[in-house]
Amino acid sequence: MTISARNGISTSIDPVPAAWDPAAILARQRERESSARTYARTLPIVPVRADGATVVGADGRRYLDCLSGAGTLALGHNHPDVVQAITAALASGAPLHTLDLATPEKDAFTEELRACLPPGLGSDVKLHFCGPSGADAVEAAIKLAQTATGNQTMLAFTGGYHGMTAGALAVTGNVAVKNPLPATASVVRLPFPHPYRCPFGVGSAPGRAAGPDGAELSIRYIERLLDDPLGGVTDPAGLIVEVVQGEGGVVAAPDGWLRAIREITRRRGIPLILDEVQTGVGRTGRFWAAQHSGITPDILVMSKAIGGGLPMAVIAYRAELDVWTPGAHTGTFRGNQLAMVAGRATLRRVRQDGLDDRAARLGSRLLVGLEALARDRPHVGHVRGRGLMLGAELVDPTMAADAVGAHPADPRLAALVRAECLRRGLIIELGGRHGAVIRLLPPLIIGEEEIERVLAILADATDAAVRRLTATGHPTT
């Protein structure tokens, strides 16, 4: 049965065997797994088959997947290029695990990745293969910046998300790799511009009252803070920023603001680390989100889509930063051959088919649809994002708005909308402050009719969620 149009290619999923008992599998998971489990709580499904933007549950139900492995699956599930590359690698007898040794598969991946990198990083750009998570690549980037500058303090932003591993090095005994100390030792938090929840309370959204804009104030504040001898900021090792904050609630940095950040860091010799773990590989409508503003980082952090759905994380950086010593950032799983071949196939397909342009085009359609949805629904306070990385913040319009017109976030409503979406066959996730932002991260190959279905389900689910909320006042998801 044809179930999705993948970038013009019709694809299919074989019927699901009736052998699984999803309720029993879910019950065993609840009993056996940690109370820290996340997605499994809010998306109680048992995926057994998947293709393109569609996931099939063990109960035979089909879901449109607007989470895509938290933005990992640029080509959707089981893209033929990826499946073929993995199958060929397995059939070839190549070793599957190779630490960081050179292999033909790694060589080919490296060649493809280099062809995709921002040219401003230089032809002598260096790559470091990290442990296979975005967080480990962030740790590597911080350590590299600290080593290269001899400084410890990191500059980071309100709303930023970079991973969960900050403690690993702190409890490690090997002084050689603890030197310099983990970045957690000193982080200075800077204000990230937000068009709806401006850290200065002035906002920067179109239509807001005239006056200084939040992005402009952020730049003025950062410059003055860094230059203030009594500002408390010791010499920074680096500044880390997402071009579009993902987990922070889908907040895009304005292009002019990013260019100013580049200038501030360049003038002061502070390495600029762009975390493109979520935004990379076409997601925001350009291959790298930094291309919207035209800036080049000193260190680029990559993971998620670069492994084609399999675990991989890499940093790319200017050659002059390459002053760390052998073993300075090591790990067992840095040569996953299947991730190399899946990643290479993904990067090539995105590049050859211009899937970044496609993300821009379909993202615009989705954004227009979300704006229409928000227009006659006061519970949808703000719609935003770039390319196929979009969000809608849910608010309580019965509560007083703040000075810039934003009502309080409504996390209960957001959780209800997510549940109503799932009931209607749409997988979405939440993020942002209080978890009140609906996040859409569909694969870049999502079909145009699928976009219309996403919008129809979202509208219906939002209305149902608002009805439940107002009917009971105390909904349960």
Ligand code: PMP
């Ligand atoms: N940086 C960003 C921007 C991310 O979105 C994430 C994960 N959502 C990470 C880093 C951490 O990646 P991982 O979960 O693979 O450690």
